[in-house]
Amino acid sequence: MTDPIETGPLPHPLERRRFMAAIAGGLLAVPLVAEAQQPGKLYRIGWLGLNPPASPRPRYLEAFGDTLRAHGFTEGRNLVIERRYSEGREEQNDKAAAEFVQMKVDLIVAIYAGAARAAKRATATIPIVIAGGGNPERLGLVASLARPGGNITGVSNMGIEWSAKGLQIIKDGLPERTRVAIFWNPDNPGSALTFRETDLPAAKALGMSALGVEVRSAADLERALDTVLRERAEVLYAHPPMLPYRARIQEFAEKHALPVVGGTRDWVDLGALISYGPDWRDLYGRAAVYVAKILSGAKPADLPVEQAAKFELVINLKTAKALGLTIPPSLLARADQVIE
Numbered sequence: 001m002t003d004p005i006e007t008g009p010l011p012h013p014l015e016r017r018r019f020m021a022a023i024a025g026g027l028l029a030v031p032l033v034a035e036a037q038q039p040g041k042l043y044r045i046g047w048l049g050l051n052p053p054a055s056p057r058p059r060y061l062e063a064f065g066d067t068l069r070a071h072g073f074t075e076g077r078n079l080v081i082e083r084r085y086s087e088g089r090e091e092q093n094d095k096a097a098a099e100f101v102q103m104k105v106d107l108i109v110a111i112y113a114g115a116a117r118a119a120k121r122a123t124a125t126i127p128i129v130i131a132g133g134g135n136p137e138r139l140g141l142v143a144s145l146a147r148p149g150g151n152i153t154g155v156s157n158m159g160i161e162w163s164a165k166g167l168q169i170i171k172d173g174l175p176e177r178t179r180v181a182i183f184w185n186p187d188n189p190g191s192a193l194t195f196r197e198t199d200l201p202a203a204k205a206l207g208m209s210a211l212g213v214e215v216r217s218a219a220d221l222e223r224a225l226d227t228v229l230r231e232r233a234e235v236l237y238a239h240p241p242m243l244p245y246r247a248r249i250q251e252f253a254e255k256h257a258l259p260v261v262g263g264t265r266d267w268v269d270l271g272a273l274i275s276y277g278p279d280w281r282d283l284y285g286r287a288a289v290y291v292a293k294i295l296s297g298a299k300p301a302d303l304p305v306e307q308a309a310k311f312e313l314v315i316n317l318k319t320a321k322a323l324g325l326t327i328p329p330s331l332l333a334r335a336d337q338v339i340e
Helices: 015-025 058-071 091-103 113-122 160-171 189-206 218-230 240-255 266-267 278-296 316-325
Strands: 043-049 080-086 107-110 128-133 152-156 179-184 209-214 235-238 260-262 274-278 311-316 337-339
Touching: 015 274, 043 091, 043 113, 043 260, 043 278, 058 278, 080 091, 091 113, 107 113, 107 278, 113 152, 113 189, 128 278, 152 218, 152 278, 160 189, 160 235, 160 260, 160 274, 160 311, 179 189, 179 218, 179 240, 189 240, 218 240, 235 240, 240 260, 240 266, 260 266, 266 274, 266 311, 274 278, 311 316, 316 337
Parallel strands: 043 080, 043 107, 107 128, 128 152, 179 209, 179 235, 235 260, 260 274, 311 337
Antiparallel strands: 274 311
């Protein structure tokens, strides 16, 4: 599935980046048949995640496991995955990364940029695979996309680029609502970069009033929600690091009849109006290819960083009806899925 969303009035370098990723990356096209793991070896990887998975397991996690199995690595047979979750508290990543180094894991999977940064601080030798962190070349995690150098590689979710497109979707779908509360985490490097360099200028260009709502931990959440009410925000726009708080944010939004737009499908499944962002199944599946290649002997420095190429727009018409909102047909026609 390719991204069906039109760019609109804001120019973004998505197509150019996809083309460059196809040239520089292309890891999925390289067969791993010749790269067999060592017979009888038990591999151990550390998983630095954001939020413990809900039940049933999200489809993107299944994509990770399925891809590993397709390349000869099966959890419980020749692979052990040690999982740790920050739950939005960035300091937890440093503790978990240090623990993985003590365990002498064969590889660390970092689900987002904050986790990757903690892993990089902890080790310069254990390979690190980013499974969808935002813009690692801008955050100093790799030297460049084509030549990452060091011990880090993986897949970028291109957060800087698609976050502005999410604001454009809010403008197209809810043109009368111009006061947007943007939930972001200043301690998360990807979220901070996206808010300052993309969200603020994009909102201004679209004629929106952007209210930055900082949430570093669960302790900040109620104060943040009070700010939303005090400033009379009309739409809530949540960065991916807000996933641990999505249930409370959605509960608050329903109580005050406010539409929520999130960057992952998880938000719409919980009742948000719209989600727009990368296809996380694709990102996690591609990250698993990096894991398989590295466990089979490849060096992270030799594997170019790939970028998100598939994006999803999901619209929840049940929520729109409950809020008394009408979504323009032009936006519905661009959706990958409409929940009725």
